[in-house]
Amino acid sequence: MITEEELIEGCKKGKRWAQSELYKRYSASMLAVSMRYCRNVSEAEDALQEAFIRIFKYVKNFKGRHDGSLSAWIKTIVVNTTLSHNRNNKKHHYTEDVDDLHVSADPVPLFDDEVDVSRRKQEAIMKAMQKLPIGYRTVFNLYVVEGYTHKEIAEILGISENTSKSQLSKARKYLKKLLGVEDDL
Amino acid sequence: MEINDFDKLVKEQMSKMEVVPSKDIKKALVFKMFFNNLFLFHKVKLVAALFLISSGVYLGVTYSDNEAPSFSEGKNELVTEEVDVNKSAVQNNNLADYSGKDEINSEGNLQQEIAPKQNVYKGIIKEGAAKRESSSQSSKENERKEVRNLINTTTKKLIISNQKEATSSKGDVNVTPLVTEEQIGKDVSERPNSKSDIVGSNQLKTTASNSGNNISIEPKISANKSIQKFAIIDPVLIETEIVLNNSFPSPIFIQPLDAYVSDPKKRGFTIDAYYSMLNKVDIDNTLDDELSAYHWDFYKEYGYVKTESRGGVNINYNWNNFKIGSGIQLSTLRDYKSIYKYYFMEGSSVGGIITPTVSSAVVYGEDTAQVFYADPLNNELHEEIENEYNTYTYLKVPFTLGYEFDFKYLSLELNGGFEYGHLINSTGVEVKSGSVVNDPVPVYFYSDKYIAMMSRKSENLNKHQFAILANATLRIRLSPSFDLYSSVNYTQSKTGIYKDNYFMQKMHKNYGAKIGVTYYLNNRLTLNETMRTGF
Numbered sequence A: 001m002i003t004e005e006e007l008i009e010g011c012k013k014g015k016r017w018a019q020s021e022l023y024k025r026y027s028a029s030m031l032a033v034s035m036r037y038c039r040n041v042s043e044a045e046d047a048l049q050e051a052f053i054r055i056f057k058y059v060k061n062f063k064g065r066h067d068g069s070l071s072a073w074i075k076t077i078v079v080n081t082t083l084s085h086n087r088n089n090k091k092h093h094y095t096e097d098v099d100d101l102h103v104s105a106d107p108v109p110l111f112d113d114e115v116d117v118s119r120r121k122q123e124a125i126m127k128a129m130q131k132l133p134i135g136y137r138t139v140f141n142l143y144v145v146e147g148y149t150h151k152e153i154a155e156i157l158g159i160s161e162n163t164s165k166s167q168l169s170k171a172r173k174y175l176k177k178l179l180g181v182e183d184d185l
Numbered sequence B: 001m002e003i004n005d006f007d008k009l010v011k012e013q014m015s016k017m018e019v020v021p022s023k024d025i026k027k028a029l030v031f032k033m034f035f036n037n038l039f040l041f042h043k044v045k046l047v048a049a050l051f052l053i054s055s056g057v058y059l060g061v062t063y064s065d066n067e068a069p070s071f072s073e074g075k076n077e078l079v080t081e082e083v084d085v086n087k088s089a090v091q092n093n094n095l096a097d098y099s100g101k102d103e104i105n106s107e108g109n110l111q112q113e114i115a116p117k118q119n120v121y122k123g124i125i126k127e128g129a130a131k132r133e134s135s136s137q138s139s140k141e142n143e144r145k146e147v148r149n150l151i152n153t154t155t156k157k158l159i160i161s162n163q164k165e166a167t168s169s170k171g172d173v174n175v176t177p178l179v180t181e182e183q184i185g186k187d188v189s190e191r192p193n194s195k196s197d198i199v200g201s202n203q204l205k206t207t208a209s210n211s212g213n214n215i216s217i218e219p220k221i222s223a224n225k226s227i228q229k230f231a232i233i234d235p236v237l238i239e240t241e242i243v244l245n246n247s248f249p250s251p252i253f254i255q256p257l258d259a260y261v262s263d264p265k266k267r268g269f270t271i272d273a274y275y276s277m278l279n280k281v282d283i284d285n286t287l288d289d290e291l292s293a294y295h296w297d298f299y300k301e302y303g304y305v306k307t308e309s310r311g312g313v314n315i316n317y318n319w320n321n322f323k324i325g326s327g328i329q330l331s332t333l334r335d336y337k338s339i340y341k342y343y344f345m346e347g348s349s350v351g352g353i354i355t356p357t358v359s360s361a362v363v364y365g366e367d368t369a370q371v372f373y374a375d376p377l378n379n380e381l382h383e384e385i386e387n388e389y390n391t392y393t394y395l396k397v398p399f400t401l402g403y404e405f406d407f408k409y410l411s412l413e414l415n416g417g418f419e420y421g422h423l424i425n426s427t428g429v430e431v432k433s434g435s436v437v438n439d440p441v442p443v444y445f446y447s448d449k450y451i452a453m454m455s456r457k458s459e460n461l462n463k464h465q466f467a468i469l470a471n472a473t474l475r476i477r478l479s480p481s482f483d484l485y486s487s488v489n490y491t492q493s494k495t496g497i498y499k500d501n502y503f504m505q506k507m508h509k510n511y512g513a514k515i516g517v518t519y520y521l522n523n524r525l526t527l528n529e530t531m532r533t534g535f
Helices: A004-012 A016-037 A041-061 A070-090 A117-131 A134-145 A150-157 A161-179 B003-016 B023-037 B039-067 B071-092 B101-105 B107-118 B120-131 B137-168 B170-175 B195-199 B235-241 B527-533
Strands: B204-211 B214-221 B242-244 B268-287 B306-319 B322-336 B341-350 B353-362 B370-374 B381-386 B389-407 B410-427 B429-433 B449-453 B464-477 B482-493 B504-520
Touching (some): A004 A016, A004 A041, A004 A070, A016 A070, A016 A134, A041 A070, A041 B023, A070 A134, A117 A134, A117 A161, A117 B003, A134 A150, A134 A161, A134 B003, B268 B322, B268 B482, B306 B389, B322 B410, B389 B464, B410 B482
Antiparallel strands (some): B204 B214, B268 B306, B268 B504, B306 B322, B341 B353, B389 B410, B410 B464, B482 B504
């Protein structure tokens, strides 16, 4: 089994087997990351492709100890690339009002008793997330899933902290509604 | 649900989620990476682009200068030339050619000569105006000034020069300071070759005629035929003596034209030399049914981009924009192979020597780059062959028919045809059929097949190749003899790389670009000449 160190070294030398292996190991999880920020799989795949080109290009600068684990480094590049992709291609604004957001009459079931519960949960959350406006979706992901603070989100997206907080609150509210989760707020 | 619980649930589920990307993503990624990694390829592209652009700019500037010389430049050249002629005539006293004797006695000719004499400057300017009707009034004024300055300058030089000569020949002048009345009746041709005799009167003038490349100096007597007085040198007289005969057309460069140059239908032979460093090659591997079960990369997800480089020389015959060509070409195809994943177990240890044991191998592609030889009983690894790619080198002879669309500096050419290739070299590994006498046997293949290093003489290889080809070529004209061109080409093989009885068939298609130079055995006219003659 190829170790992570061997993989990194191989990628640094531009070896195709290493690039192929790296892609094989991380492409599925990273596509899921990218999909959270995009409206559909197609956009996410475009962003993923750009991200892997950057990964192969800049992997020579990767220093394991300094930059943390390889997966965290790759995830950071994928998130940044997807945000950049959205910003450049779609001219999205990250401050949107969702008062007019249409909520489906039949919420996506979050809990189910079927066998593949985890998978269904994931798909349900992903579908609901992709229905959110991009601003809500981005702030929610950066805060809840990636663990950024509002200050960091404000810097990344070029918005104010209050806007970030406001968008997170609204995103959470509508996401719950889309998922059919009772809101205790 | 509490906020924290909801966030925790979402984070947990999203962190675990995986979505397998479509196969096209990896293909596109491999393709992009392939070109991104080709550092040299980018350098070549840059150099070629710069070369083409600089050539185009150079040619554009050169030909635009030739086609439309500026008014001032042309006029200056003309004036300078004629004034120099007069100067040399005066300085050398070269008045032996009195071919204009008849004109001296001809009233009509005298009248013709009077007109330009009356206003020398206007005559000069008018020629410029006639040539360049579109020139603005201000530019005409500038031209007048330039011409005046030039003539004044030249006149001063002439005066100085003549004064010097006059001084040097002062003895002669002193002997005959003035011409007596008796001399008036004499024929001009009988006059001594003295400068004072020629330029000593307002009625005497020198006309510099420029007829093609032949320039003659014709002294003429105008107005009244009598010569009243003679002075050695008079600046005013010199100035008025300069008459430019502009009635002749500007000189045209004449060169012998052969049939190939003058007849667009017979443009003759051209020679192309070209090189294509990287062509993308799609190799379609078709595996025998009995082996197909070993492969699961049905969508060629793990296939690598194959490449080909080629270079050669073509000779073409051009007739009325059609061209037929053939030549010789050296082509090397690199068939990159997939590497499969293999696992080792703890090897058996006999006497402290550990023998690696192959536990399993996963083969991605139909054609692999690595082969293990292991003991079929205990999987002990005995030998490993690793070969990143096979190469096949062919000497090819293309036959093409094309048509050229000519746009002066640029031309577009479309060609189609076929090519024959003869295998001259091959490296890599091949799979041979037959019983392996000695163990071990390769892990991957059936026991009745084994791996061997390949050479040109391999009986599995097809020595003869046939393919159809097409290309589009953009040419830029460098000179009457040379073109620089860039071409996109497509080739599709009609013969497999291996023979039909080989366990895998390989048909291929090539896409790529090449750059080259074309030499015209029969020099074409320059574009400038082409426009004048209508060629």
